[in-house]
Amino acid sequence: MREILLLARRAVREVYRLPAATISAVFIPVFFMVVNIGQVNKIFSPSTPFLHGQHYVAFQLPVSLVFAVSTVTSGLAMVTDIDIGYVDKLLAAPIRRTAIVWGRLAADLVRGTAVSALVLFVGFLLGARVRTGVVGIVLLILLSALWGVAYAGIAMAVALKSKNVQTTNASFIVFFPLLFLTPNFVPLELLAGPLRTLARLNPVTYVITGLRDLVLFPSIHWGSLGACVLTIALTGVVLTFFSLRALSQIAE
Amino acid sequence: MVTDSEFAIEVRGLVKRYRGSRGQAGVEAVRGIDLSVRRGEVFGFLGPNGAGKTTTVRMLCTLLPITDGQAQVAGVDVGSNPAEVRRRIGVALQEVGLDPRQTGRELLELQCGLYRVPRPAERCAELLALVGLSEAADRTVKTYSGGMRRRLDLATALVHEPQVLFLDEPTTGLDPASRATVWDEVRRINAAGTTVFLTTQYLEEADQLCRRLAIIDDGRLVAGGTPDALKAELGSDVITVGLRPDEHLAGRDALAALPGLDHLTDAAEGLAVYVTEGAAAVADVVRLLVEAGIRPGTVSLARPTLDDVFLASTGRRIEGGTPEAAA
Numbered sequence: 001m002r003e004i005l006l007l008a009r010r011a012v013r014e015v016y017r018l019p020a021a022t023i024s025a026v027f028i029p030v031f032f033m034v035v036n037i038g039q040v041n042k043i044f045s046p047s048t049p050f051l052h053g054q055h056y057v058a059f060q061l062p063v064s065l066v067f068a069v070s071t072v073t074s075g076l077a078m079v080t081d082i083d084i085g086y087v088d089k090l091l092a093a094p095i096r097r098t099a100i101v102w103g104r105l106a107a108d109l110v111r112g113t114a115v116s117a118l119v120l121f122v123g124f125l126l127g128a129r130v131r132t133g134v135v136g137i138v139l140l141i142l143l144s145a146l147w148g149v150a151y152a153g154i155a156m157a158v159a160l161k162s163k164n165v166q167t168t169n170a171s172f173i174v175f176f177p178l179l180f181l182t183p184n185f186v187p188l189e190l191l192a193g194p195l196r197t198l199a200r201l202n203p204v205t206y207v208i209t210g211l212r213d214l215v216l217f218p219s220i221h222w223g224s225l226g227a228c229v230l231t232i233a234l235t236g237v238v239l240t241f242f243s244l245r246a247l248s249q250i251a252e
Numbered sequence: 253m254v255t256d257s258e259f260a261i262e263v264r265g266l267v268k269r270y271r272g273s274r275g276q277a278g279v280e281a282v283r284g285i286d287l288s289v290r291r292g293e294v295f296g297f298l299g300p301n302g303a304g305k306t307t308t309v310r311m312l313c314t315l316l317p318i319t320d321g322q323a324q325v326a327g328v329d330v331g332s333n334p335a336e337v338r339r340r341i342g343v344a345l346q347e348v349g350l351d352p353r354q355t356g357r358e359l360l361e362l363q364c365g366l367y368r369v370p371r372p373a374e375r376c377a378e379l380l381a382l383v384g385l386s387e388a389a390d391r392t393v394k395t396y397s398g399g400m401r402r403r404l405d406l407a408t409a410l411v412h413e414p415q416v417l418f419l420d421e422p423t424t425g426l427d428p429a430s431r432a433t434v435w436d437e438v439r440r441i442n443a444a445g446t447t448v449f450l451t452t453q454y455l456e457e458a459d460q461l462c463r464r465l466a467i468i469d470d471g472r473l474v475a476g477g478t479p480d481a482l483k484a485e486l487g488s489d490v491i492t493v494g495l496r497p498d499e500h501l502a503g504r505d506a507l508a509a510l511p512g513l514d515h516l517t518d519a520a521e522g523l524a525v526y527v528t529e530g531a532a533a534v535a536d537v538v539r540l541l542v543e544a545g546i547r548p549g550t551v552s553l554a555r556p557t558l559d560d561v562f563l564a565s566t567g568r569r570i571e572g573g574t575p576e577a578a579a
Contacts, residue, residue, distance in 0.1 A: 006365040010354060017353045017392070085347030089408070092313050093366045094338040 003095045007103025012110050014077060021073050026115055029067035030122050033060050036185075037126060050187045052216045058128040061120070062211035063184045065140065066204060068119045069112040069148030070175050074104045075155020075168045082163050087250070101156060101243045108152045112145030119144075128215065136214040139225075147207050147232050151175075153239025160246035178204045206231040257327055260416050260447035261289035261312065265321035268307050281307040283471035284321065289449060289464075291415075294442050296462030296479075297451040298558070304471040305451040306346060309420050312449070313343050326415040339367075342409035342417040342446075346424065348401045349408075352394035356385050356404050359393065360411065367412035379407040383437060399430025406437055410446075417441060419450045423457060435460055455558040467565050475565040483556040488514045489530025491537055494550035495522040506544035510536055522548070530555070 015022055037057045044056045051059055081087045090100050120130075120140060130136040159168040181198045182205045183191060191199055199205045210228020213221040268282040282304045289295040299305050310316040312325055314334035323330040326340035350359060357376055364372035380386045383403040393401060402422060409417060419438065423431040438461055442448050452458055458465050459479050466476040475482060495503050503523050504516055512533055514526040527533040530553045541548050 003366060006362055010351065010358070010362055013358065014351070014353050081351070084351070085345055085349035086351055087349075088315060088345055088347070089343065089349035090366075091315055092338060092341070092343040093363075094335055095366050 003099035004102045004106055007090075007099055008106035008110070011074075011077065011104050011107030015107060015111050021071075021076075022111060022115065025071050025073065026068055026118055029064040029119060032067065033057065033064040033119075033123070034126070036060055040185075050190070052131075054129065054131075054216060055127045057123060057126045058215050059212065060184075061123040061128045061215055062140075062208050063179070063182075064119050064123065065116055065144040065211060066147060066208055067179060068115045069144050070151045070179070071148070072152075072155035072168060072172045073111070074108050074152040075157075075159040075171060076165065078104055078156055079159040079163060079165050079168045082159070082250075083165070091250070097247055098244055101160075101240065101247055104156065105149050105152060105240070108149045109145050112148030113141055115148070116141040116144035130215050131218045132214045132220055136220070140211055140214055143207075143211060143228060143232060146236070150232050150236035150239060153236065153243050157239060157242040157246050160243060160250055163250075178202060182208055184208060203231045203235055257324070258290060259288050259324075260291045260293075260326060261287060261295070261449060262324045263287040263308075263312070263321070264323075266308065266311065266318065266323055267320035268304075268311055268316065269319040281471055282311070285468065285471075285473045287466060287473070287476075289447060291447055292442070292445060293463045294438065294448040294450060294461050296458035296465030297449065297468060298453070298455070298458050298465050298562070299451075299468040300453055303468045305453075305468055306420055308468070309345075309418050309449070309451055313341060313345075313418050314338055315343075339412070340415045342412070342414035344402075344405045344409040344417070344419050344422060346420045348405045350393045350401055350405055353392055355390050355392050356380065356396070356407075357389040359404065360389075360407060363408045363411045369411050375411060379410060382410075382440070383407045384433070397430070399426055399433060402426060402430065402434055403437060406434070406441075410441065414446060416447045416449060419448060421451055421453065423452070423454065431457075455562070459558055467562060469566045475561060479558060479561075482558070482561045485561075488526035488528060488556070489533075490554050490556070491525040491527060491530055491534060492519050492550075492552045492554070493522045493525060493537060493541065493548045495546065495548060499546050502544055503541060503546055506540045506546065507537065510540060522550075 037060060041056050044051060044059070046053050046055055078087070087100065091097065120137065130140060132139070154174055155168055155171045158171040162168060181195065181202050183199055188196060188199055188205065188209070206224075206227040210224045213224040264286055265284045266282055267280065267284050270279045270281060272278040285308065297305050297308065307316065311318050312323055312330060314330060314337050318331050325337050328336045328340060330337050354362070357380065360376040360379060361372050364375055369375050377386070380389045383406060385400060385404055385407070388396065388400060393404065396404065406422070422438070423434050426434065435457070438448055438450065450461060462479065464476070464478050465482070467474050477485075493503065500518060500523065507513065507516060507523070507525060510525065510527065510533060512528045514528065516526070517524045525533075525537060534551060534553055538548065538551060
């Protein structure tokens with residue numbers, strides 16, 4: 001645990017010493033949120049049934065949260081560490097090798113928390129409200145940050161497997177089908193047939209729906225929240241397993 | 253199991269074989285080498301690019317699995333107890349493994365934490381002073397010169413006072429002043445009792461620093477011993493005499509009677525005279541030539557170099573054998 005904290009502290013220092021990566025990670029989802037709302041706000045008034053009396057921004061807010069924390073930043077940092085030989089230095093140190101991956105992911109939790117809070121704040125400025133109150137706000141930030149940690153496993157595994165910056169960067173494209181084959185603009189029931197089927201198969205659907213229910217409804221919907229937590233946990237376990245396996249093979 | 257051997261490193265029949273991919277044949281980068289490095293010595297591992305130096309070091313540092321053979325480092329078997337080996341060794345590899353966005357002090361403190369060094373702040377200050385980076389300690393590494401980075405890398409390898417320090421080409425790419433500073437650091441570290449295993453392709457570096465060395469070529473050891481013994485094995489010193497082309501024949505005749513003469517060859521601007529005791533023979537060379545009516549333009553004496561040893565061992569000169577040649 002001590003090793004993970006030490007390596008996480010280093011990774012967090014990287015985040016604030018290289019703010020450009022985090023700024024762009026926040027700017028793009030906020031930009032999309034503003035543009036989307038500007039385009040459809042008048043079509044979907046608060047009286048629209050699926051908005052439950054809120055502005056459309058409230059419906060979009062969870063999408064922006066997921067968008068903001070789903071990055072390849074840690075994967076790129078890992079491949080840079082491999083390039084400059086720092087991973088070798090860590091592999092030659094008497095530490096658990098898994099700490100090398102966990103240290104990076106722990107930093108993702110810190111970054112994800114800060115980024116989620118910022119996106120939530122912008123959502124509030126645009127008129128969104130979290131109906132579940134403070135508990136809902138805390139859950140939104142925490143679950144978004146944890147999703148960021150789970151999702152970081154994709155780029156991390158690619159980085160450790162490929163040891164190549166371009167390949168790791170290209171892993172970002174995975175996010176587009178994951179984000180857009182979801183009920184991101186309208187509820188699942190309103191999606192066209194094939195798209196609805198794909199959305200049902202997409203784990204991000206359950207993350208967005210769980211977060212969205214925390215925003216739209218005054219009481220916690222345990223079913224959607226449970227599905228959200230389970231999806232994040234399963235995604236995290238599977239992707240971290242691949243990252244750790246790739247790390248164990250790095251010295252072959 | 254830890255053994256209390258007089259050797260810091262003992263290697264028997266070490267092999268590294270990389271599997272081929274997609275129908276390609278595998279590559280045997282290290283082909284059964286034996287090595288013994290005594291505790292407290294600076295051991296040089298010399299060879300050209302691609303000879304197998306770095307692969308050997310990476311196996312000994314637990315960064316690469318050993319295909320075959322046995323290796324003990326600091327009394328611990330590398331294959332069966334890599335975690336214990338890592339506690340006992342320091343590693344500064346060819347790529348300076350430093351995060352450019354951290355300060356020198358932060359990196360050292362992190363390294364102290366990972367090795368659970370007691371009183372890390374004091375240890376960092378001590379090491380920063382040792383490598384002459386106290387003033388630059390709170391600057392990010394990206395502002396450091398190549399020499400400063402190399403010295404910081406050395407310091408990170410020393411936080412836990414390792415028994416054995418592996419240095420993989422520690423001066424590659426450095427300017428002469430930085431190179432000399434790193435050499436001083438290596439001598440100081442060794443004087444404090446640390447065994448140093450140093451790979452290099454620079455013959456001068458091996459000559460300056462190493463008590464004993466081994467030459468590896470194409471994955472096999474081709475020579476080993478002290479630098480002086482290796483040179484002495486070549487047998488001869490060489491006296492080069494500057495002569496006009498029309499004096500070569502007469503010069504050869506005159507020097508045929510030289511005591512201790514091994515053999516004579518034509519050199520670029522005269523004759524190369526190979527003798528067992530060069531210093532003692534210089535006066536006789538000049539005397540014999542003068543008696544034959546020949547006045548040599550220049551006379552120079554040279555001992556065999558490690559480059560000559562490398563030539564004799566491998567049949568070719570080492571590429572980039574000096575930092576200047578490599579630049």
